[in-house]
Amino acid sequence: MEELNIAATRNTPAVHYQAHPARFTVSGNSIPENAGNFYRPIMEWIARNGAGLPADCTFEFNLPYFNSSSLKALYLLLMEIKNAMQDRKEHRIAWYVEEEDEFMQEAADTFAELTGMHIEVCHGAPKA
Amino acid sequence: MNKNLLEYQGQLSSEVRVQLITLLQCIALYNLGKRSDLKRLVGIALELLDNAQRYNVGSDVDFTWHIANGELIVQVTNRAVGTDAERLLKSVADIARMTPEEVNAAFKQQLQEEGFGDKGGAGLGMLQIARKSGNQIRAFAEPVDKDLFICRSEVSASLERTKC
Numbered sequence: 001m002e003e004l005n006i007a008a009t010r011n012t013p014a015v016h017y018q019a020h021p022a023r024f025t026v027s028g029n030s031i032p033e034n035a036g037n038f039y040r041p042i043m044e045w046i047a048r049n050g051a052g053l054p055a056d057c058t059f060e061f062n063l064p065y066f067n068s069s070s071l072k073a074l075y076l077l078l079m080e081i082k083n084a085m086q087d088r089k090e091h092r093i094a095w096y097v098e099e100e101d102e103f104m105q106e107a108a109d110t111f112a113e114l115t116g117m118h119i120e121v122c123h124g125a126p127k128a
Numbered sequence: 129m130n131k132n133l134l135e136y137q138g139q140l141s142s143e144v145r146v147q148l149i150t151l152l153q154c155i156a157l158y159n160l161g162k163r164s165d166l167k168r169l170v171g172i173a174l175e176l177l178d179n180a181q182r183y184n185v186g187s188d189v190d191f192t193w194h195i196a197n198g199e200l201i202v203q204v205t206n207r208a209v210g211t212d213a214e215r216l217l218k219s220v221a222d223i224a225r226m227t228p229e230e231v232n233a234a235f236k237q238q239l240q241e242e243g244f245g246d247k248g249g250a251g252l253g254m255l256q257i258a259r260k261s262g263n264q265i266r267a268f269a270e271p272v273d274k275d276l277f278i279c280r281s282e283v284s285a286s287l288e289r290t291k292c
Contacts, residue, residue, distance in 0.1 A: 010146045031149065031174060033142055033181055034248025065149065065167065067178050068252035075239050103167035114236060 001052050004045050012038050013063060017045075022057035024081075025126070030066035030074070039073035043080045050084025055091060060126050062096040063104075071107065078115045093119045096126055132159050132195035140181050140189040140206075149174055152193060159195065160287065168260045172283050173202050175253045180206040182247045183216070185276060198287050205280040213269040213277035219254045220267040220281075231258045261285040 001019065008014035013028035032038045059081055066074070078093070085091045095111070097104040105121065112119040134155060136148060152170050160166065173193055180189045183206070190205040208216070223231060235255040244250055257265055264284040269277040 011142055029146075031146065031178075032248075033178070034244070035250070036244035036248060065170075065174070067171075067174055068256040069178065069244070069248060069250045071256070072239055072244070072250035072252060100162070100164040101167060102164045103171060110236070110239070114240060 001049055002045065004042070004049075006042070015042055017049075022054040023060065024053075024057060025060045025062070026074075026077075027060070027062040027126070028064075030063050030070040032067075032070065035067070035069035035073040039070075039077055043077055046077070046080045046084050050080070053084065053088075053091075055085075055088035057085070058092045058094060060094045060096070062126050064098065066107075074107075075111060075114065078111055078117060082115055082117055093117055094122050094126070095119050096122050096124075099123055134191075134193040136191040137188070139187045140177065140184065140191075141187065142181070145174075145177050145181060148177065148191070155193070169200050169285060169287075172200070172257055172260050172285060175257050176202055176204040176281055176283065179216075179249075179253050179281065180204045182249055183208045183212040183279075185209060195287070200285045200287060201282065202285075203280060203282045205278060207272075208269070208277050208279045210275045210277060213279050216254075216267050216279055216281065217269055220265050223254055223258045223263060223265065226258070226263070228259075228263065231255060231263060235259060257283055 004015060004017040004024075006015040008028040011029060011031045013026050013030050015026050017024045061074070081093070095104070095108040097108065108119050108121050111117070134152065138144070149170060152173055153166070156166050156170055177191065185207040190203070192203045194201045226234065235252065238251050238255060241251070254265065261283050262285065266282045268280045271277050
């Protein structure tokens with residue numbers, strides 16, 4: 001399995017995969033001018049390594065702010081994850097929402113509707 | 129002194145955009161209090177600044193964030209080439225004719241379209257603003273030179289929401 005370890009910047013999130021327990025995380029503000037350029041290598045990583053991901057892998061998204069360009073990139077990333085994990089139903093998508101945050105809740109609802117995936121809305125901060 | 133006014137005139141880089149959004153989060157929180165739609169309001173400014181940065185000729189913009197009479201008004205002015213100015217006007221005019229249901233449907237359809245524009249746009253910004261503002265978007269373009277326009281986008285959003 002190739003490493004995936006992208007550090008956060010002022011306008012892009014940290015993206016990381018750890019093997020034990022299997023956990024893919026996207027964490028931080030996502031407001032780049034060109035989200036396609038930022039997320040393309042991550043989608044390519046999923047495409048290359050998805051078949052080797054454990055069935056119980058957790059995909060965590062904790063994005064306090066993101067722009068509409070990132071919204072599209074995140075949709076495409078979720079679809080890549082769906083394709084990669086289609087035969088392994090034990091995986092989990094965790095979408096973190098701050099308390100009383102209608103913006104993030106709405107994004108989770110939209111993604112669930114358009115991808116057909118079960119997206120678990122979680123409150124509070126993810127485990128470090 | 130108007131305590132609900134933020135004005136910025138100058139260069140718009142990615143770093144300036146990040147700093148403005150951070151500042152607006154503080155301004156919104158401390159002037160409006162904790163409420164469930166704070167990100168919706170700041171998000172309107174974020175999308176307008178995104179557009180201005182993406183399609184700007186040069187890098188200077190005028191930006192204002194103003195709260196008065198129960199409304200947030202956000203304005204961005206930048207320079208753009210003719211094709212980008214026309215696209216802005218057409219996009220806003222098309223969205224203005226849509227019902228809220230049509231805006232939502234267009235937003236979801238655009239979200240599922242493959243790919244990004246040449247300048248990194250997803251074609252979602254104005255639709256997202258329309259969803260967040262109740263479709264209160266206005267756009268103006270004034271020619272200043274051959275193939276150069278001054279574009280102004282203005283969004284107003286009601287603050288009549290329930291606080292947390």
